[in-house]
Amino acid sequence: MMNQFQKQLKQLEDKGRLRCLSSESGVDLTSNDYLGFRNHPKLRDAALSAIESGIDLGSGGSRLLRGNHPAHEDLEEFAASFFGYERSLYFATGFQANYALFTTLSTRHDVVLYDSLIHASVKDGIHAGHAKGVKVAHNDLNAYEDALKRFRDEAQQIFIAVESLYSMDGDFAPLPELYELAQKYDATLIVDEAHATGVWGEGGKGCAESLPRNLITLHTCGKALGVAGGLVCASGDIIDTLINTARPFIYSTAPPPLQAVLVKEALRLVQSEEGKERRERLHIICNNVKLQMGGEGSQIVPIILGEDEHAVFVASALQKADFDIRAIRPPTVPEGSARLRLSLNADLEKETLDQFFAHLTPYLQDKAA
Numbered sequence: 001m002m003n004q005f006q007k008q009l010k011q012l013e014d015k016g017r018l019r020c021l022s023s024e025s026g027v028d029l030t031s032n033d034y035l036g037f038r039n040h041p042k043l044r045d046a047a048l049s050a051i052e053s054g055i056d057l058g059s060g061g062s063r064l065l066r067g068n069h070p071a072h073e074d075l076e077e078f079a080a081s082f083f084g085y086e087r088s089l090y091f092a093t094g095f096q097a098n099y100a101l102f103t104t105l106s107t108r109h110d111v112v113l114y115d116s117l118i119h120a121s122v123k124d125g126i127h128a129g130h131a132k133g134v135k136v137a138h139n140d141l142n143a144y145e146d147a148l149k150r151f152r153d154e155a156q157q158i159f160i161a162v163e164s165l166y167s168m169d170g171d172f173a174p175l176p177e178l179y180e181l182a183q184k185y186d187a188t189l190i191v192d193e194a195h196a197t198g199v200w201g202e203g204g205k206g207c208a209e210s211l212p213r214n215l216i217t218l219h220t221c222g223k224a225l226g227v228a229g230g231l232v233c234a235s236g237d238i239i240d241t242l243i244n245t246a247r248p249f250i251y252s253t254a255p256p257p258l259q260a261v262l263v264k265e266a267l268r269l270v271q272s273e274e275g276k277e278r279r280e281r282l283h284i285i286c287n288n289v290k291l292q293m294g295g296e297g298s299q300i301v302p303i304i305l306g307e308d309e310h311a312v313f314v315a316s317a318l319q320k321a322d323f324d325i326r327a328i329r330p331p332t333v334p335e336g337s338a339r340l341r342l343s344l345n346a347d348l349e350k351e352t353l354d355q356f357f358a359h360l361t362p363y364l365q366d367k368a369a
């Protein structure tokens with residue numbers, strides 16, 4: 001007799017959806033370490049010097065109890081000024097930050113319009129919160145406007161939740177137009193900049209960088225910044241509301257102060273000449289891949305293969321050829337759109353990508369046949 005867990009695992013296995021953990025090996029075409037900061041000597045030096053100067057290794061409690069350290073506040077001040085906001089608040093993960101935002105800021109009198117491809121952390125936050133969540137067709141401005149018109153009278157506040165660069169499709173949101181719509185209907189735009197931070201926008205400040213600051217942005221710190229955590233940037237009122245009422249912030253141990261030191265160093269690196277060069281190098285790689293594969297020219301290139309088994313089969317063939325690329329399957333992406341998620345980084349050489357495409361092409365032709 002199989003227990004409930006065994007049955008569930010067997011069902012996943014039968015569908016070709018059983019996930020398991022594997023270590024990194026082969027050419028990195030899968031991580032979100034877009035700028036190669038994760039092993040950068042400057043981050044290592046910052047860690048060593050913080051340890052030598054006796055930084056606490058753990059925070060020891062929630063930020064509102066004994067877990068608040070100067071390193072957290074120092075990072076938050078630096079990040080607010082870097083991204084151009086009144087204040088910022090640092091969470092242990094981006095998931096926690098999104099969950100906090102969407103369970104805290106909206107009430108049962110409010111509506112949250114969210115893009116159909118938005119990240120699970122936003123969806124889960126909306127689901128656990130009290131506001132009405134309304135899914136809107138991906139990047140469809142008419143659909144956003146229709147929804148704004150429909151809910152403007154009934155809702156006290158309307159929030160619009162989008163990613164600036166979508167994590168599994170690699171396309172950009174039409175942010176200036178969404179911002180205009182938010183203004184027109186007195187809504188608040190919340191932009192998850194997870195995959196844009198460090199890479200896109202003037203100075204790597206994200207795609208929303210050129211918009212006025214009456215919006216909320218989330219900058220995850222475990223992707224291009226190479227460390228971990230999530231920074232919410234917003235007005236002082238919003239940050240104080242999160243500090244006072246966001247349960248994931250209040251009832252959770254603060255991230256290690258060392259982590260905050262490293263994130264600040266990563267932001268400095270984004271700001272530096274080297275950061276600019278790495279960003280420019282990545283943009284060139286993105287353009288070259290766009291010429292070959294089409295798409296929007298971001299560092300995330302979806303190679304849609306359709307059936308789960310086919311995606312897993314192609315990923316495993318490429319892994320055998322020493323390319324670390326993974327199959328992404330439902331529920332992370334919609335049914336029938338299992339894919340390889342090619343993730344580009346600033347250290348990739350043209351020859352390596354040429355070899356990768358040479359290995360990939362026969363599988364694409366197989367599919368076309």
Ligand SMILES: Cc1ncc(COP(=O)(O)O)c(C=O)c1O
Binds near residue numbers: 121
């Ligand atoms: C768009 C988006 N938002 C939020 C997150 C969560 O961030 P973190 O990995 O820091 O928890 C991710 C991570 O995959 C993401 O892709």
